[in-house]
Amino acid sequence: MSDSNLTMERALSDADIAQLTDRIEAAQTNAKAIPKLTEDFPAMTLGDAYAVQLQLLRRWVGAGRRQVGWKAGLTSKAKMDQMGVRVPTVGFLLADFFRPEASVVATNDLVHPRVECEVAFVTKAELAGPDLTREQVLAATDFVVPAIEVIDSRFAGFKFDLQSVVADNSSSARYVTGGRARLPADVDLATLGVVLEKNGEPVAMGSSAAVAGHPADAVALVVKVLHEIGERLPAGSFVMSGGITEAIAVQPGDHVCARFQELGSVGFRLG
Ligand code: OOG
Ligand code: MG
Numbered sequence: 001m002s003d004s005n006l007t008m009e010r011a012l013s014d015a016d017i018a019q020l021t022d023r024i025e026a027a028q029t030n031a032k033a034i035p036k037l038t039e040d041f042p043a044m045t046l047g048d049a050y051a052v053q054l055q056l057l058r059r060w061v062g063a064g065r066r067q068v069g070w071k072a073g074l075t076s077k078a079k080m081d082q083m084g085v086r087v088p089t090v091g092f093l094l095a096d097f098f099r100p101e102a103s104v105v106a107t108n109d110l111v112h113p114r115v116e117c118e119v120a121f122v123t124k125a126e127l128a129g130p131d132l133t134r135e136q137v138l139a140a141t142d143f144v145v146p147a148i149e150v151i152d153s154r155f156a157g158f159k160f161d162l163q164s165v166v167a168d169n170s171s172s173a174r175y176v177t178g179g180r181a182r183l184p185a186d187v188d189l190a191t192l193g194v195v196l197e198k199n200g201e202p203v204a205m206g207s208s209a210a211v212a213g214h215p216a217d218a219v220a221l222v223v224k225v226l227h228e229i230g231e232r233l234p235a236g237s238f239v240m241s242g243g244i245t246e247a248i249a250v251q252p253g254d255h256v257c258a259r260f261q262e263l264g265s266v267g268f269r270l271g
Contacts, residue, residue: 005163006087008047008228016041017048021055024167027154028056033111036155036164046087049166050229056169057092066095068238070226071118071149073170075218075242076210079116082246085162088212090225091170093238099150101178104271107252110152110173113270115250116243117194117258119208119215120147120177121184123239127223128232137216137223140235143181144189144215146263147240148196148256150174151247175240179264190214193261194244198254204245215241 005011012020020037027034037052038044061067073079073089080086099105107113124142152173155164165171192208212218218241223233233239250256250270257267 005045010047011043011045012048017051020052033156044163049163052167068095069093071240072218072222072242075212078246079243089170091172099176104269106271113150113152114247116247118147118240120145121239123237125235130224130227132220134216137219138184141184145177145181146179146260146266147177178266187262195259197257203248206245210244211242218242
């Protein structure tokens with residue numbers, strides 16, 4: 001990707017954005033992998049990618065689906081190295097992406113799911129603007145909870161570039177929360193350890209420091225990107241701060257469990 005595609009300026013027409021939104025919506029709804037969007041639209045910019053993501057959000061909210069918040073994507077080095085994309089992204093989260101802890105999460109409506117552990121925030125005050133501090137984010141945080149995100153790229157081979165993954169809502173698919181909700185002042189969010197187990201074996205481990213240096217800084221990054229695309233984070237939002245370790249591929253029958261220091265554990269089975 002050339003640096004000129006990193007701009008929030010739009011290069012594509014409204015008709016192109018609508019056509020790309022159709023492609024992403026169909027791939028997500030049918031769980032069918034498609035080629036990277038930049039193959040047919042090499043001029044696509046980051047601004048075009050967010051235009052597609054926001055159009056998908058508006059369509060789905062217009063159809064009665066409910067937004068609960070946003071997530072950070074690619075905020076840790078492990079994730080950036082795994083995916084080969086070095087720019088943090090955001091994605092929207094809908095209420096119907098949620099699956100309960102200890103449930104069976106279906107995979108027949110997903111392309112090639114992977115799981116990753118994240119610290120999630122629930123906010124109690126609006127956050128907006130390009131340069132919030134960690135302290136401002138923490139002051140606006142109601143509580144934090146441990147989460148596992150099930151991501152699912154709609155691109156063949158889970159291979160994408162920045163514009164394609166942003167248009168694909170940063171691979172958002174499902175999320176599961178559990179463990180213990182804690183007040184941010186009662187835990188050391190900077191250095192929470194987490195171990196991800198698959199079928200009882202540890203498969204990835206890391207520290208919350210991996211996400212942008214501190215998970216609250218990752219939330220500030222989400223708000224900065226939202227500012228750039230003309231959005232704010234309302235009070236009562238659910239925000240996932242980004243995968244701490246690399247994401248792990250899962251199959252039907254697998255059991256996954258993320259054990260967080262101080263936040264308890266969250267687990268489920270894939271069906
Ligand atoms: C992009 C989504 C990244 C995270 O936590 O970093 C993400 C991907 O890796 O497919 O959700
Ligand atoms: Mg994630």
